[in-house]
Amino acid sequence: MNEQLKLGLPKGSLQAATLALFKKAGWDVSVAGRSYFPSIDDDTITCALCRAQEMAINVENGTLDVGLTGRDWIAEYASDVHVVTDLVYSKVSAKPARWVVAVAYDSPVQTLEDLQGKTVSTELVGYTKRFFDERGIDVKVKFSWGATEAKVVSGLADAIVEITETESTIKAHGLRVIHELMQTNTQLIVNKTAWADPAKREKIEEMAMLLKGALVAGKLVGLKMNVAKADVEKVVNLLPSLHAPTVAHLYQSDWLSVETVVDSGAVRDLIPRLLKEGAEGIIEYPLNKVVNK
Numbered sequence: 001m002n003e004q005l006k007l008g009l010p011k012g013s014l015q016a017a018t019l020a021l022f023k024k025a026g027w028d029v030s031v032a033g034r035s036y037f038p039s040i041d042d043d044t045i046t047c048a049l050c051r052a053q054e055m056a057i058n059v060e061n062g063t064l065d066v067g068l069t070g071r072d073w074i075a076e077y078a079s080d081v082h083v084v085t086d087l088v089y090s091k092v093s094a095k096p097a098r099w100v101v102a103v104a105y106d107s108p109v110q111t112l113e114d115l116q117g118k119t120v121s122t123e124l125v126g127y128t129k130r131f132f133d134e135r136g137i138d139v140k141v142k143f144s145w146g147a148t149e150a151k152v153v154s155g156l157a158d159a160i161v162e163i164t165e166t167e168s169t170i171k172a173h174g175l176r177v178i179h180e181l182m183q184t185n186t187q188l189i190v191n192k193t194a195w196a197d198p199a200k201r202e203k204i205e206e207m208a209m210l211l212k213g214a215l216v217a218g219k220l221v222g223l224k225m226n227v228a229k230a231d232v233e234k235v236v237n238l239l240p241s242l243h244a245p246t247v248a249h250l251y252q253s254d255w256l257s258v259e260t261v262v263d264s265g266a267v268r269d270l271i272p273r274l275l276k277e278g279a280e281g282i283i284e285y286p287l288n289k290v291v292n293k
């Protein structure tokens with residue numbers, strides 16, 4: 001690559017989770033004090049922190065070659081960028097977040113149509129206007145700088161269109177969800193000219209593969225155990241493996257070593273059952289990456 005790749009990292013809700021994901025994928029990104037230009041241990045990349053709302057605009061106009069932001073902000077500006085891959089993580093979880101319409105719990109509003117003539121407060125103004133326009137529902141959409149849930153409580157709006165991940169903020173303000181507008185997750189987006197450059201494209205594709213590998217690995221663990229030859233069939237039958245488990249011989253012994261990768265949520269139930277079927281010396285270890293072609 002002749003030029004360095006200009007990478008945009010989201011400042012705000014997604015920042016901590018994104019830097020942790022890059023670390024797992026193999027890049028050490030460090031943010032020094034108040035600088036918006038983090039350093040990265042890769043000479044072929046320069047980084048900039050950029051608000052998630054502006055990321056797609058900056059990728060579209062070429063200020064950045066590649067960036068990470070939510071599907072929501074790409075949709076808000078209908079940005080003309082190439083989506084390389086979905087990376088499904090949010091602020092606190094590995095699940096998508098949802099944009100919802102919510103009203104006060106005791107509001108008479110039950111359906112979207114009941115909002116006719118009412119005021120809706122949101123950060124996602126363009127998308128919200130289009131959403132209600134397409135349904136022929138005439139609402140007044142007011143821009144919110146944040147703390148949007150409070151606007152229903154204080155009577156500034158009849159409803160909000162707001163993102164929710166755990167629903168704790170919705171619940172804390174006594175609100176009720178009446179409709180889901182969209183699910184959003186992080187996406188890796190690229191400028192179309194950069195995507196047409198073979199060297200940049202190769203680098204971005206490698207980055208996408210490693211980031212996906214790191215995300216997948218977060219949901220899996222490695223398991224290794226010793227099993228007497230006589231018990232190996234019973235033990236292997238319990239293992240939900242990505243591929244067939246690896247079975248190796250232990251040196252000068254009738255015992256075998258069985259190794260596999262399983263869903264981290266399954267381990268709690270699996271280990272007691274493996275022990276019952278004769279497995280011994282079970283070890284569980286975290287994974288940094290799981291990469292498939």
Ligand SMILES: Nc1ncnc2c1ncn2[C@@H]1O[C@H](COP(=O)(O)OP(=O)(O)OP(=O)(O)O)[C@@H](O)[C@H]1O
Nearest residue numbers: 011012013014052053069070072090091097165184
């Ligand atoms: N729990 C969450 N709350 C808010 N945004 C989230 C959450 N989980 C994921 N996101 C995503 O993070 C991005 C929001 O980042 P953005 O910079 O717009 O706001 P923010 O990080 O909440 O900033 P601020 O803290 O100033 O409100 C969006 O793309 C959104 O989809």
Ligand SMILES: O=P(O)(O)OC[C@H]1O[C@H](OP(=O)(O)OP(=O)(O)O)[C@H](O)[C@@H]1O
Nearest residue numbers: 146147148163164165166167168169170
């Ligand atoms: O469903 P939850 O897990 O509660 O998360 C959703 C909340 O998180 C975000 O707020 P943020 O911290 O960005 O504050 P803001 O209102 O100032 O944007 C979002 O705007 C919601 O208020």
Ligand SMILES: [Mg+2]
Nearest residue numbers: 012013146147
């Ligand atoms: Mg916010």
